[in-house]
Amino acid sequence: MKTQETFVAIALAHITERFAAGFPTKAPAIRTVGREAEYPLVSADGRAADVSELWPYLLEQAKCTPTYDQGADGTKLLSGVEGSGWSSTTEVGRATVEISAGPRSTLHELVRDMNRGLGHLRESAHKAGFHILGFGIQPRTPAYPRILTPKLRYSCLLKAIGKQWLKFCVTAGDQLQVDVGQDDVVRLMNLVNAASGVIIAVTANSSVYGGREGRFASGREGLTANMVGEPYRHGAPARPHGDLEEYVHFLASMQCLCLPDGKGGFRRIGMPFTEYLKSDRAARDPEVAYEAFLFHEHYIWPSARPRSRIGTLEIRPACQQPPDSAWVPSALGLGLMEAADELESYLGESLGKNYWPTLQHYRKIAVTEGFAASEPVPYFLDTVVDIAEAGLRSRGSGEETFLDPVRDRLERRSGPADEARATFESGGAVALVQKLSLGR
Numbered sequence: 497m498k499t500q501e502t503f504v505a506i507a508l509a510h511i512t513e514r515f516a517a518g519f520p521t522k523a524p525a526i527r528t529v530g531r532e533a534e535y536p537l538v539s540a541d542g543r544a545a546d547v548s549e550l551w552p553y554l555l556e557q558a559k560c561t562p563t564y565d566q567g568a569d570g571t572k573l574l575s576g577v578e579g580s581g582w583s584s585t586t587e588v589g590r591a592t593v594e595i596s597a598g599p600r601s602t603l604h605e606l607v608r609d610m611n612r613g614l615g616h617l618r619e620s621a622h623k624a625g626f627h628i629l630g631f632g633i634q635p636r637t638p639a640y641p642r643i644l645t646p647k648l649r650y651s652c653l654l655k656a657i658g659k660q661w662l663k664f665c666v667t668a669g670d671q672l673q674v675d676v677g678q679d680d681v682v683r684l685m686n687l688v689n690a691a692s693g694v695i696i697a698v699t700a701n702s703s704v705y706g707g708r709e710g711r712f713a714s715g716r717e718g719l720t721a722n723m724v725g726e727p728y729r730h731g732a733p734a735r736p737h738g739d740l741e742e743y744v745h746f747l748a749s750m751q752c753l754c755l756p757d758g759k760g761g762f763r764r765i766g767m768p769f770t771e772y773l774k775s776d777r778a779a780r781d782p783e784v785a786y787e788a789f790l791f792h793e794h795y796i797w798p799s800a801r802p803r804s805r806i807g808t809l810e811i812r813p814a815c816q817q818p819p820d821s822a823w824v825p826s827a828l829g830l831g832l833m834e835a836a837d838e839l840e841s842y843l844g845e846s847l848g849k850n851y852w853p854t855l856q857h858y859r860k861i862a863v864t865e866g867f868a869a870s871e872p873v874p875y876f877l878d879t880v881v882d883i884a885e886a887g888l889r890s891r892g893s894g895e896e897t898f899l900d901p902v903r904d905r906l907e908r909r910s911g912p913a914d915e916a917r918a919t920f921e922s923g924g925a926v927a928l929v930q931k932l933s934l935g936r
Contacts, residue, residue: 500774507773510782511789512744516678518804523677526891527833530598530673530808531606531826535816535934536629536666537591537621542707542925544591544637544666545626551577553620554584560616566760568646575647582613589665590645591634593617598673599808602893603826618934627933630822631916632702632716632815634666636925639719649754652762653795656753657724666705667716668816672829673808681802682743684809684833686736687840688800690852691832692813693732693859693869694880695799698902699825700866701815703913704920704928713866713913716815721863723797724751730797731813732859735852743802744789748773752792809833818912819934820901827898831884834891838883846873867911878906 537545551574554560560577563585567573576585582597595617597609614628621628629635637643639662644650654661676684688695700713712718723729729750737743752765752772765772769792772779779785790805799813811833814825832839843851854872861869871877881902888896905911920928 503780504770504773507779507782507785508744508748508770509741511748511786512741514786515744515789515802515804516740519676519678519681519802519807521678523680524675526601527830528599528601528675529603529606529826529830530596530600531610532594532596532671532673533610533816533822534587534592534594534668534670535617536631536634536668537593538627538629538634538636538929539625540627540926540929542636542929544589544634544643545624546590547586547593548574548590549624549626550593550617550620553623554579554616558616558620560584566648568648568651570648570760573647575645579613579616581609584613584617586645587664587668588645588650588661589634589639589643589667591637591643592665592668593628599675602891603823603830603895603898604893606826607823614934627929629668629929629932630701630816630818630934631928631932632668632700632714633705633719634668635704635920635928636707637666638706639663639666649762652754652764656764656766660720660723663719667702667720669716669812670699670814670816670825672811672826673803673806674811674830674833675807676802676809676833678740680836681809682737682739683840684836685743685798685800685802687836687843688809688811688829688832689732689798690736690843690855691839691880692799693855693862694877695811695813695825695828696859697862697866697869697877698828698881698905698911699814699817700862701817701912701916703866703916704925707925709917709920712864713868713911714813714815714863717813717863720797724753726750728798732799732856734856740802747793747796748789750792750796752788753795755788755791815912818915818932821912823898824901827888827895828881828884828902830895831887831899832880833887835883835887838886839880842879842883846876846879866913867905867909868914881906 563576565575702715748769811829
């Protein structure tokens with residue numbers, strides 16, 4: 497008779513095998529890219545607006561197709577639209593609009609489709625009297641229950657997590673998806689997690705929130721840290737992972753918040769995923785256990801996380817950027833992945849073989865101080881950006897031009913978080929909206 501521990505070991509082995517199978521055996525010769533960009537939607541005075549007011553314009557005038565989710569009351573909820581080569585949806589907060597596109601062969605192709613969708617969103621926002629901001633957080637409206645998008649799973653997560661979940665209602669990130677293989681997914685995940693402090697320092701852009709200047713340059717990262725009392729549930733893990741099996745075990749050790757109940761709703765779990773496997777007889781079915789794991793791991797947020805369902809590595813620590821530098825996060829993340837050998841060599845040579853704790857510390861202070869964070873060694877940011885630029889150049893598509901705004905930031909040793917604070921200090925939320933609006 498199998499013990500519970502033996503059953504869990506067998507279940508996790510199956511989950512690891514299935515999780516790995518979501519990626520091709522070998523990394524692609526030319527990596528494709530996708531982007532999920534979130535934007536705060538606000539009125540002219542900086543208060544949160546309601547994304548649902550955009551959908552009628554998009555459905556009627558942009559000829560989009562509606563998409564639906566399950567509402568908190570169990571009814572069908574209009575939650576987004578599908579356009580030609582792009583899609584848009586309401587994020588965790590009802591005042592955050594997300595636009596997605598991909599996969600595409602180059603960032604230039606991605607720009608084409610994202611800009612088409614953003615053009616429709618801007619026009620819709622203008623007709624509704626709103627502004628879409630190139631900013632990483634709601635500048636005036638704090639996180640509170642009424643701003644939570646009324647999706648059933650979000651309501652369940654609020655009950656499972658508590659008010660900390662509401663922080664996701666006001667933040668706006670910029671995620672990049674890059675395809676990877678079984679042979680490089682773990683290495684790239686480790687490298688990007690290690691370098692996530694660089695991404696944060698360069699792209700921090702959520703320094704004004706709750707109607708005042710915040711203590712974090714990246715309020716998006718600072719406010720959402722230490723979710724449910726698990727400090728490594730969000731951000732960079734405590735150490736690099738040796739392989740996918742170790743990564744799966746790491747995820748399974750985390751608290752499982754809630755799961756679909758099989759009846760169209762969700763049920764709270766509130767125990768480590770490994771304990772769920774022991775306690776739920778339905779999890780004896782390997783496929784049930786695997787689907788439960790995929791739902792569970794979706795609500796764990798490392799800065800770089802493998803997405804087995806689509807075969808990508810998701811890079812997620814960047815704030816949404818000002819309108820004139822929207823593609824910096826995508827270019828920086830892609831460039832670092834393409835120059836993995838050079839990045840790994842530089843980190844080892846400049847910081848020593850055991851560079852992880854040093855970069856963990858740098859990441860922590862970058863969240864608070866942005867560009868002002870003390871660098872581990874002189875010219876650290878400049879060198880890592882040079883490495884990323886070389887990685888982009890190796891693709892031969894001219895994508896390195898998207899890093900041009902970073903050069904100006906490096907020269908001034910100042911980033912968008914600093915500019916946002918200065919704008920707010922001089923003119924308040926109205927001035928911040930005018931500066932960061934994507935235009936009408």
